[in-house]
Amino acid sequence: MGVSMFRRLPESPTATLTLFIDGKPVAAAEGESVAAVLLRQEALASRTTPVLGTPRAPYCMMGVCFDCLAVIDGVASTQSCLVTVQEGMQVERQYGRRSVTA
Amino acid sequence: MSFEYDVIVAGGGMVGAAIGYGLAGMNRRVLMLDGADTDFRAAKANFGLIWAHGKGFGHPAYQRMSLQAVKDWPQFALELEAESGMELAYERNGGLNFCLSDYEFNARTYHIARWHAQTPELAASTQMLDRAELNRRFPSLRLGKEVAGASFGELDGHANPLRVLAAMHKAFLQRGGTLRSNQAVKAIHKLPGGGFEVMAGTFRARAERVVIAAGLGSSALGPMVGLDVPLRPQRGQILVTERLAPLLPVPASGLRQTGEGTVMIGVTQEDVGFDLATTAEGAARMVRKALRIIPDLAKAKLIRQWSCLRVMTPDGNPVYAKSISHPGADIALCHSGVTLASFHAGAYAKALVDGVLPASLEIFHHGRFNVQKTA
Amino acid sequence: MTRKFDVVVIGAGPAGMSAAIGMRELGLGVLVVDEQPAPGGQIWRAVEAVAPTPTGAILGNEYRAGTELVARFRGCGAVYEPQTQVWNIEPTWRVFLKRDGQVEAVRADQVVLATGAQERPAPFPGWTLPGVLTVGAAQILLKTSSQVPSQPVWVVGCGPLPLLYMAQLLRAGGRIAGWIDTSPPGGWRRALPWAGAALADLKEIGKGLKWLYEIRSAGVRRVRGATALRALGEGRLEALEYVQSDGKSVRVQASVLLSHEGIVPSIHITQASGCKHSWSKQQSCLSPDLDDWGQTTESGIYVAGDGAGIGGAKAACVRGEIVALGIGMRAGRLTAEAASARKKKLREKLDSLLRLRPMLDALYPPRASILAPSNDTIVCRCEELTAGDIRKAAAIALPGPNQLKAFTRAGMGPCQGRQCGYTVANIIAAEQKLSVATVGYFRIRPPLKPLTLGELASLNIDEDKS
Numbered sequence: 001m002g003v004s005m006f007r008r009l010p011e012s013p014t015a016t017l018t019l020f021i022d023g024k025p026v027a028a029a030e031g032e033s034v035a036a037v038l039l040r041q042e043a044l045a046s047r048t049t050p051v052l053g054t055p056r057a058p059y060c061m062m063g064v065c066f067d068c069l070a071v072i073d074g075v076a077s078t079q080s081c082l083v084t085v086q087e088g089m090q091v092e093r094q095y096g097r098r099s100v101t102a
Numbered sequence: 103m104s105f106e107y108d109v110i111v112a113g114g115g116m117v118g119a120a121i122g123y124g125l126a127g128m129n130r131r132v133l134m135l136d137g138a139d140t141d142f143r144a145a146k147a148n149f150g151l152i153w154a155h156g157k158g159f160g161h162p163a164y165q166r167m168s169l170q171a172v173k174d175w176p177q178f179a180l181e182l183e184a185e186s187g188m189e190l191a192y193e194r195n196g197g198l199n200f201c202l203s204d205y206e207f208n209a210r211t212y213h214i215a216r217w218h219a220q221t222p223e224l225a226a227s228t229q230m231l232d233r234a235e236l237n238r239r240f241p242s243l244r245l246g247k248e249v250a251g252a253s254f255g256e257l258d259g260h261a262n263p264l265r266v267l268a269a270m271h272k273a274f275l276q277r278g279g280t281l282r283s284n285q286a287v288k289a290i291h292k293l294p295g296g297g298f299e300v301m302a303g304t305f306r307a308r309a310e311r312v313v314i315a316a317g318l319g320s321s322a323l324g325p326m327v328g329l330d331v332p333l334r335p336q337r338g339q340i341l342v343t344e345r346l347a348p349l350l351p352v353p354a355s356g357l358r359q360t361g362e363g364t365v366m367i368g369v370t371q372e373d374v375g376f377d378l379a380t381t382a383e384g385a386a387r388m389v390r391k392a393l394r395i396i397p398d399l400a401k402a403k404l405i406r407q408w409s410c411l412r413v414m415t416p417d418g419n420p421v422y423a424k425s426i427s428h429p430g431a432d433i434a435l436c437h438s439g440v441t442l443a444s445f446h447a448g449a450y451a452k453a454l455v456d457g458v459l460p461a462s463l464e465i466f467h468h469g470r471f472n473v474q475k476t477a
Numbered sequence: 478m479t480r481k482f483d484v485v486v487i488g489a490g491p492a493g494m495s496a497a498i499g500m501r502e503l504g505l506g507v508l509v510v511d512e513q514p515a516p517g518g519q520i521w522r523a524v525e526a527v528a529p530t531p532t533g534a535i536l537g538n539e540y541r542a543g544t545e546l547v548a549r550f551r552g553c554g555a556v557y558e559p560q561t562q563v564w565n566i567e568p569t570w571r572v573f574l575k576r577d578g579q580v581e582a583v584r585a586d587q588v589v590l591a592t593g594a595q596e597r598p599a600p601f602p603g604w605t606l607p608g609v610l611t612v613g614a615a616q617i618l619l620k621t622s623s624q625v626p627s628q629p630v631w632v633v634g635c636g637p638l639p640l641l642y643m644a645q646l647l648r649a650g651g652r653i654a655g656w657i658d659t660s661p662p663g664g665w666r667r668a669l670p671w672a673g674a675a676l677a678d679l680k681e682i683g684k685g686l687k688w689l690y691e692i693r694s695a696g697v698r699r700v701r702g703a704t705a706l707r708a709l710g711e712g713r714l715e716a717l718e719y720v721q722s723d724g725k726s727v728r729v730q731a732s733v734l735l736s737h738e739g740i741v742p743s744i745h746i747t748q749a750s751g752c753k754h755s756w757s758k759q760q761s762c763l764s765p766d767l768d769d770w771g772q773t774t775e776s777g778i779y780v781a782g783d784g785a786g787i788g789g790a791k792a793a794c795v796r797g798e799i800v801a802l803g804i805g806m807r808a809g810r811l812t813a814e815a816a817s818a819r820k821k822k823l824r825e826k827l828d829s830l831l832r833l834r835p836m837l838d839a840l841y842p843p844r845a846s847i848l849a850p851s852n853d854t855i856v857c858r859c860e861e862l863t864a865g866d867i868r869k870a871a872a873i874a875l876p877g878p879n880q881l882k883a884f885t886r887a888g889m890g891p892c893q894g895r896q897c898g899y900t901v902a903n904i905i906a907a908e909q910k911l912s913v914a915t916v917g918y919f920r921i922r923p924p925l926k927p928l929t930l931g932e933l934a935s936l937n938i939d940e941d942k943s
Contacts, residue, residue, distance in 0.1 A: 012623030057607030061614035139877020400931030
């Protein structure tokens with residue numbers, strides 16, 4: 001608890017924008033993926049599985065593991081490693097079996 | 103004479119496994135021979151419905167058989183779960199068949215009335231629910247606006263068909279049966295002193311009786327024992343979604359939510375020969391219909407589409423027959439293997455053991471087709 | 478109106494770009510689709526944006542070299558559509574695309590699959606914990622986000638990629654807690670048969686040695702001969718446990734662990750398309766059967782790049798060029814003589830670029846425990862099934878992978894076997910005493926990537942079918 005897994009290099013390009021993770025504003029850099037941003041957060045798990053509710057986080061960063069699924073701008077089960085951050089984007093962690101009626 | 107086995111069942115799919123399980127439970131020494139990993143295996147595309155409503159229209163014997171099978175399913179499930187230690191995710195809370203217009207609703211009403219009329223001795227098991235009644239009974243169901251109503255079969259239900267098959271295999275083995283995979287039966291010979299020898303690759307076995315339950319593979323085997331049943335493949339394509347929060351309280355024809363939460367959508371009926379390809383067009387068509395019923399499903403992710411070949415007899419009804427030229431050989435074919443599993447493991451297995459098919463089953467002899475062998 | 482192209486190329490990495498450039502030179506109409514937002518594949522991921530930055534310098538010259546090909550690709554006149562996923566391919570050929578919630582089917586006479594490779598699934602206890610990633614994932618984070626592990630990182634595995642990444646990470650000021658080098662002992666002895674190739678390719682060897690030198694100079698703790706690796710933690714990675722070569726059990730703190738046991742061709746689309754594959758004993762994986770032009774057993778489908786067999790970026794480019802010739806010849810843009818002459822030269826170049834591969838494969842085979850994980854190891858990440866679950870099912874009536882999938886649900890989740898297919902095949906092989914090659918693989922079906930039912934319902938297929 002408390003320590004994020006990843007950090008950005010100080011000399012990295014800075015064109016920053018703001019997106020929201022579970023309603024909380026978070027800084028992100030143009031061109032990076034939502035999964036990368038999730039990996040910088042203190043709450044490490046970015047979802048829980050619909051099978052046993054087990055916490056998971058991005059694993060492969062290239063679209064072949066499906067562990068980075070998140071709700072992005074209202075669309076659930078989106079592979080966040082394949083989505084580029086946008087200003088004002090709403091990202092929510094996906095817990096368990098997603099609902100289609102909500 | 104003494105053979106290593108009493109019965110050899112050619113085929114370990116939904117039909118063969120149920121028959122084998124039933125026979126093994128009656129103290130028969132059974133060898134079940136199943137095919138290769140990538141064989142046709144209609145059992146891989148069972149929808150999972152345990153269904154009577156609407157079946158056997160124009161064929162009251164099949165209607166009666168289906169109704170009896172769904173009535174026997176709860177006991178069958180209980181025993182199978184207890185023996186195998188596997189949960190089947192069996193539920194019997196009724197089943198719906200949606201009507202997407204008033205016209206469809208009226209036509210279905212009439213159809214169901216005539217269906218009931220075929221079996222006047224049985225209490226009506228299916229009701230028509232109009233839109234208002236549907237909303238009342240299933241308040242959580244958010245139906246598309248075109249849904250005018252549905253027929254509702256009170257005796258219908260569903261289970262996990264893959265678990266049912268796995269459980270039957272497991273229980274079969276526990277009952278002392280022998281199961282060999284990757285040994286599709288290639289030839290059956292009558293032995294001079296009685297009994298049969300069965301060849302599966304280099305593997306051979308002998309038994310007093312043989313039951314052919316090899317799905318489409320039965321076309322090749324049946325004639326070897328004087329049971330020439332015309333069969334044709336009918337492709338059915340199925341879709342399955344990601345796991346979803348509970349959405350569908352009861353199964354519907356072509357639409358059901360599994361115990362895992364995935365939603366299955368089906369099914370096409372295509373005459374394309376032995377072609378297992380899937381088509382985007384077929385998928386789009388199935389989905390469009392499903393979305394007219396449950397528009398919320400538009401947001402769900404499709405995970406997989408697949409297909410199998412239904413085992414279709416000329417009239418679509420089962421065939422159960424005993425060979426005259428090769429006494430001791432039987433054949434069992436149908437495309438509703440899940441619903442009829444209780445029958446195959448129960449009354450049918452018993453009839454096999456008794457050595458004589460009751461009159462109610464004689465009707466299912468393929469002589470009714472009165473045709474020569476079709477290619 | 479359905480869009481139609483001479484060729485659709487799937488993947489804008491080194492191979493896809495090279496193929497597109499080659500085919501454009503022959504005047505073919507080319508559509509290139511890729512699910513990333515910019516060209517480069519994995520090896521040159523985000524190279525246009527990152528090459529001129531300090532991160533680009535950290536990543537090195539081989540990475541930055543990608544800008545040249547990307548620029549040529551951008552200028553070659555191919556229609557390039559990024560952030561586009563292919564979810565189905567039907568004969569002959571309809572390619573089904575998805576972008577931004579819209580779906581479309583385009584027609585193509587020929588299709589090039591340049592979808593590259595993925596890391597070999599490497600299951601071990603705890604590998605599904607948040608905090609465990611592949612080395613490739615960490616390198617992608619460095620490339621696309623200039624992002625590094627914040628705490629000293631544990632690296633578990635072997636092969637060129639971990640060496641490269643560790644060197645890059647050190648250059649970036651990152652810290653490495655330790656490297657569990659899982660390459661089996663006796664590597665150089667195994668590699669000896671290919672020593673000649675090594676001598677002929679000193680430059681490549683030199684690269685690897687340089688990375689090793691950087692790692693050694695930084696004092697990175699290198700652990701060899703470790704076994705029984707377990708990642709531990711409640712809801713996230715907290716510690717790593719292993720048994721040293723002397724038998725002593727060690728537990729170390731860990732917040733990020735990077736795993737790598739080699740790379741395998743991406744076979745998802747070739748499998749779904751019915752192409753024939755063969756087992757490569759050398760690389761311990763399947764790869765599609767290809768003719769001299771890179772064509773699969775499905776006429777009109779070609780594979781270029783690592784998807785044909787692991788070879789690296791330069792080899793991928795050459796494979797792309799060869800495919801372009803084959804397709805150009807088939808489309809009548811090039812005579813068979815001209816095509817064959819050029820192909821001959823390219824194949825010679827390819828052979829020399831692939832010369833080192835057998836040595837690398839011998840040096841860095843996957844560690845045995847990932848082929849035979851312990852019973853408590855999760856094997857199917859999606860369905861949360863353990864090796865024990867698979868073994869139990871594999872022992873009943875000797876099912877193949879597809880029957881086993883039907884009985885256990887292994888391979889039925891969203892990744893559709895990408896992370897468990899090989900492990901399941903290996904377990905079946907061991908339980909049933911068969912070679913992995915004879916066991917077979919999951920039958921792969923569409924959609925190749927998930928799409929929503931609403932997207933699918935919106936599909937317009939015109940009646941023109943052939």
